[in-house]
Amino acid sequence: FDEAIIGVAERIGQSAVVAYDTTKLVEVLSRTMSVDEAYEYFEFNILGAYVGERTPMFVTTTFKQ
Numbered sequence: 247f248d249e250a251i252i253g254v255a256e257r258i259g260q261s262a263v264v265a266y267d268t269t270k271l272v273e274v275l276s277r278t279m280s281v282d283e284a285y286e287y288f289e290f291n292i293l294g295a296y297v298g299e300r301t302p303m304f305v306t307t308t309f310k311q
Contacts, residue, residue, distance in 0.1 A: 247266060247271050247274055249270065249274060250266045250267050250270035250271040250273075250274055251264055251265070251266055251267075252265050252266065252267045252270075252305060253265045255303040260299070261299050261300055263300055263301065263302050263303055264302040264303070265302065265303045265304070265305055266302055266303070266304050266305070267304075267305055267306075267307055268288070268293075268304045268305060268306040268307075269306065269307060269308045271288060271292070271304070272284045272285055272288050275287055275288060292304075
């Protein structure tokens with residue numbers, strides 16, 4: 247999902263993590279499934295996953311219509 251990276255998110259006392267643009271990430275997923283399926287997949291399998299202290303953050307800059 248490298249093309250959906252928008253930067254690095256940081257907080258005092260915590261490791262810096264990759265920040266992804268949610269809309270761009272769903273666009274990437276929708277290349278192989280419908281947009282609705284991509285949102286569902288994102289919410290359940292990516293947004294809902296905890297992969298340790300380096301779990302990425304997701305920024306929503308536009309909303310699904």
